[in-house]
Amino acid sequence: MSFSQRGAVAFRGIRKAFGAFVAIPDLNLTIAPGELVTLLGPSGCGKTTTLRMLAGLEAPTEGQILIGGEDVTRLPANRRDVSMVFQSYALFPHMSVAQNVAYGLEAGGMKSRPARAAAREGLDLVGLSGMADRLPSELSGGQQQRVAVARALVLEPQVLLLDEPLSNLDARLRRRVRTEIRELQQRLGFTAVYVTHDQEEALAVSDRIVVMLEGQVAQAGPPRELYEAPASEFIADFIGEANVIDCEVTQVSDGTATVAIGAVQQTVPAREAVPGPAKLAVRANAIRLRPGRGELPGRVLSAAYLGDHMEYEVETDLGRFFAIVAESDTPMPQGSDIAVEFRSRGLALIT
């Protein structure tokens, strides 16, 4: 293993079947050393299965898995240089926090004294130095989560795997912990594979997002690329809840395209568009609503007040739109006639 490959991961032609059910038909994916890659997708799309195959908890039906340039396909979980943070944390309830963290070190043959010392360092890393002698049941959810991370990190694995690590935390804590994980990953520079079904979480932490659908990679790329240039209706909808509508590309020049949305003319980044019918992703916050009539008339179907913004559902000739409007002081009443307009940022042609 050359040093530069430490932490690199590759899935080559991976297929996974449970009996007759094919969970993953053919997966090819490479992850660069030091990268934090998120597997994102709806429930049941095969994220956990992919992660478990990488951990060695599930054997692929076909194909090869490489970690650090070495073929580990046939290696059992306990002999792979990865460690995993489980959704339920899976802390051993009969061991203290320090014992939990030292467990993997001792399993690897370290004597108990140095293992304890290393465990304490690991706990320092996640800011839990004072909690070493508590039982997991005496910690809060967020603290347990950090113990799970520390337990995985002290082994200094090539790759850290995290399966929906935040799903058992409340919304506020989730934001804080995900920042901490990201900071830790950038500071220590390990490779991480992070599974989530929450697009916001994925956008916030990743170097690269791999969106999966029915066991296939639907699109992979940096967060901004996925958001601004979705490759399919599914991606557009899944990342940032876009309205997908039909449009007509009338002209392409200098990297911008002019599209006709009904009677509305709008310029958007061209990407690889060619003149003709196309699909356009319209972000909910790219829609402006004005009372009265306009080029695209519509009617308010429902309106919800959410404090600092309003959410509307609007019926137009082009279909229904979901719109988020930042201004909430003068809401438009349900049933009122309005004009729909678009901002140019937040529109993306689907290619």
Add this chain to the structure above:
Amino acid sequence: MTRENRRLDLLLLAALFCCAALPWYHIRSGFYGFDWLSDWAGEPLFWPLVAQLSPAQWWLWPFVPLVIAVGLLRHLCAPGPDRGGRLMALGAAGLVWLLVEGLAVGLRGWNWSLWETLFGPVAGQPAFGAGAVGLALCCLAMISFGLAERGALKGDVFVLSAITLLVGLVATFVLYPLLSMFTGAFQDFRGAFTTEGVAKNIGDPQIWSLRCVVGTGGCGVAWRTFFLALCTATGTTLLGLAFALVATRTRMPFKKGLRLMTVLPIITPPFVIGLSLILMFGRSGFVTEFIGDVTGWDPGRWLYGLTGIWIAQMLSFTPIAFLVLVGVVEGVSPSMEEASQTMRAGRWRTFRKVSLPLMAPGLANAFLIGFIESMADFGNPLVLGGSGGVLSTEIFFAVVGAQHDPARAAVLATVLLCFTLSAFLAQRLWLGRRNFATLSGKGDGGRHALLPRRVAAPVIALVTGWSLFTLFVYGMILFGGFVKVWGLDHSLTLAHYVRAFSVSFGDGLAWTGVAWDSFWTTMKIALIAAPLTAAVGLLTAWLIVRQRFPGRGVFEFALMLSFAIPGTVIGISYIMAFNLPPIQMTGTALILIFCFVFRNMPVGVRGGVAAMSQLDGSLDEASLTLGASSPRTLFKVILPLLRPAILAALVYSFVRAVTSISAVIFLVSAKYNMATAYIVGLVENGDYGVAIAYSSVLIVVMISVIGGFQLLVGDRRLRRGEGDARRAAARRIEEVPA
């Protein structure tokens, strides 16, 4: 990848040791005495395989190339699927050959005359000894190492070895005895094949006659047993339901006490109830005498026969039905009943139309358990059977009685086994399809509706009456031990206890009581068997719950099936299987231990499965991804978390080993006599006083063992919320039907 080679080296060493150092054949005086070491050189019987090799014993030769082939594989082939396949083939070949030669060549030459005409006469050979058994284990290890190298179960050699070992053990100690029993039916005294015994017995009117239905006279023993089982199952189910309803749906006081009753069948040696009934209703029982004194009417010997057995079984098995049904009755979600009531249904209508139908599968379950228990019961019929026994006692008398007809015993045992297995399968099929347990993980609040008044009153009366009767019966046992001669001289005495349990301090401590011998044997054997049972049971549970391997479903099913094998059948099959080579164990402590381990293992498995299902599976996986091997995971993570289940399994297998009789009575010997068998002997001699004194002591000892255990587990409530899971695990294991 030297790991594979290292373990193969160890295996080779072990195989060489078995072939070159350990005595190949069975040693009559016992292997563990190690007396044989002193005469090792002089006595050819003690020699290992390599010294036994002679042209006359040509069937031993193939083991030499086998071991050599393994050695060659080790040094010529690299580890991998290829070598794995060959290793497996060698292991399987070794096992098959061991089996074939062991079964073919008996003590006096060929076991079947056909072989003699084919291969010529041979001298005989004794049973397998340490060397042969060791080599068999090595062959099993070869198979699992081979599987590991082929990558089965992610190459986890520990799990693979555990599975092959368990399959080997179950095959040897469950399947092989049963098969021996079936073939035993087709053999005459010298082992030659004959259908005479089967033909004579299978149509025997004493077994199958239906004369009590059509015409006059008694029915065959099979029908009588069947009829008894139906009555017992019906009775215990109804009574059990009454108890369960009272415990959960009335405001009757002393409800906690009802739960205590459920331990009774576990701690009571099975014939004790019968014994106590004799003291009350027998010829000289005090109720009989009282009636005689008052009315001058002599009820006679009515107790001895099906009626008496039925009453005894009702007393013995109602607590089991209660245990099953209390879960069922509690499992009916209160919200269903509340929903019904909000729809304007009264209490009675709700009970009849909602609660009862929801309980129906549970009732069927209790019925089938009662049926199987009654069929398998041996102790009560033995004491109360009189002239007309049931299948289990008939089997016993066919072997030990004057008739000595093993073929008859085998046929009867097969009939009994068919009955219980059909009941078990019916239960499985029936329950598989309709399982509307409404119990969910969510606490849905609500309280169970109280019983409608017109049901509550009779049910409470019934339950109170029966509880008093049960108390009375048990009181009788304790009291009976202090009476001089039952029925004749009711003055109080300690003589029976003194005879049974006296000690003298003359010169040093001397156990002079007649009971001590069997008491200590029982304790010793139960103490050895209990940890083995728990270990095998929990290992099996771990494999079933946590490992996915092909055939797991079949494996689990076969294990649960062994619940339904009556002890009598196990006893008879063990003496038929282990009396002659290739495996000879009768008359040793070993056969008792194996019998207990494999008879009680399902208890450990059930308890372990229940406890382990409550453990989050990602705990194991976390341990694996942290780099721990699967044995380390098992010992450091799973077992510590299962401590209450382990303790429960230990205690219950100990208690059941002490109190069981049906299988034991076939397997005891003069040297290793067990308490229950000894007590039955006392009863047969009419020595009721000592028998009862001894039984009471056993009950008291068992109560203290279980009580001590409950205290221990009750105290282990650790921090927040853990205690509940632990207690649930402990409770679960009690719910296993005996």
